[in-house]
Amino acid sequence: MLLDAFLALLDIWVLVAAVFGIVVGIVIGAIPGLGPTMAIALLIPVTFSMAPIPAITLLLGVYQGAIFGGSISAILLNVPGTPSSAATAIDGYAMARKGQGGKALRIALYASVFGNIFSCLALMMLAQPLASMALSFGPAEMTTLLLFALAVIILFGGGAKLDAAIMVLIGICAGIIGLDPIAGTPRFTFNNFALENGFQLIPVLVGLFAMSEVFLQLFNRPKASAGAQEVPELLPTKVGLAEMWRMRTTMFLSSVIGTFIGILPGIGSTVPAFMSYSLARSRSRSRDPSSFGKGAAEGVAAPEAANNAVTGGALIPTLALGIPGDAVTAVILGAFMLQGLAPGPFLFRDYGVEVYAIFEALLLSSIPCIIFGLLLFRVAVHVIRIPPRHLFPAITILALLGAFSVNNSMVDVWVMLGAGIVGFLLRRSGFPLPPLLIGLILGKSLEQSLRQALLTSGGSLEIFVASPIAAGFLVTIALCVIAAAVFHLRTRNKSEKSATGNV
């Protein structure tokens, strides 16, 4: 299988796709406000006429490149290009102010590639066994697995849990529109034939992440008089193998954290980036306690290794179970479906060669990522300076094309605009969008498996306790709720105590 997959990679278009994806990813990721989610969603139309392997390689290249690109503006401007680069900015920007911006960028690049390779290997080892295990799941097991995924998103996704729950429920409600998955009855279509297919994923994604960003940037438009931020000078520097070798344990532990937190749905790459930064700082206490926050190289390597390791980790449940780990993998899931490769337990059985070829392409993409990363960070410095008033009108036009091109339908463009307005209002109100998106994706499967299970059992809930796997998931959900409640109470008590102490 691995050899067949490697042979499938021996196509010049795969290399071209990987390089194009990485270059576009680095450039777009470097621009604050334009993350990998928007980049991939806008580039999906480019992949329509491509074969599945180069198409997905291109999009994964964008993902890989954008995560590194996010660290460029974080290090040079203290403005994270992606939320996950915020941890990198702490020590990266401190290094840049000391004239070590080039060194910080090189460390970020090498750590990113390390994290990516580690998580790719984990992906290759874990995804297929997980998919094989899921093949034996019936409707009851699938229902509880999906409930577990949604519970993790709500409880551990960060931010207010009630807000995340509301967003998940809104996403599930949006998924109800269209034909009923079992009886085929139209639901909330208002006799509109176009709505019978429900909301297509890509137009909703483009609206939620690209169009809403345009509206949000317009809302928060900085004053025209605000000058461009000064970029510190990039002095010629080199990072030796010995220096990277010294950070091997930090990079390894950060990659483990990134990969395994990436597997959990909905958490994203910001949490593991900060976790690995904290771990690196606590491990360094015995050696150099004062360097963190003032330009420590390990403070750059740790979050970068972790947030890149999330790439492979998040793809494990996405491809093996059809459960996206975060917003970016939700877009990649949509791209897989558009290419006819439906993620889930059957993916590895039916398209094993294609899937392993994509994994190998992701692994080998590390080589062009290093080459173009080193070549492009000086170019990216200029891209960061493109003013929003030139950038966002172009994004509006690309969003119109992205939504139309899915089905060549104007209805999808209207859906995109509607999703953009809703996304803007929700983001402006501080509600998180990823739970909504994951609710939309998982809602249909949840309904289908729940109703199938209940129809099989004649409406009895015993079916969820009778299966050991389903019961195990229910117990895990209960444990997660208890753990989240205990953590919440402890945090509240701590903050109350510190507030009392301050008075």
Next chain:
Amino acid sequence: MTGAARQKTGAMRGIQTLASSLVLVGAIAGLSLLESQIEVFSFGDTGIDARFFPRIVLGLLVLAVLIRLFVHRRTPDMPLGYVSSWLRVGLAVVAVTLGLILMTSIGFLAGAALSGFVTALAFGERRLIFSVGLPLAVAALVVLGAREGLNIPLP
């Protein structure tokens, strides 16, 4: 809390309350439209019909939003923002809407360029080369790429 202090920390009723209330109204409307919008052909089944799941989800949504509104009833809310900010967003929404309405008659190129042009104006771009020229160039490139490269039959 004095008026000035509230201005600094945020109003008691702001955009979060507004958004939550809109979601609540939508969920209640969904529940009340359930019977008319989802036709069920019952043949003595167990009640696990097409209305079963939407009823649970919409009910949970109403409950969750009511809890949120109750929990945050005394928490200072995020302010609505300046009227000028809303006007800029409104201008862009109207421009894209107009572009979409006209797109079927004037074509993708003109419709998209119109949306891009007004968005650039809303962003404060006043130089003709960037407000008109740039969106037109991007739209032309997109049309060329979509038609010739990707075989997408744009309007």
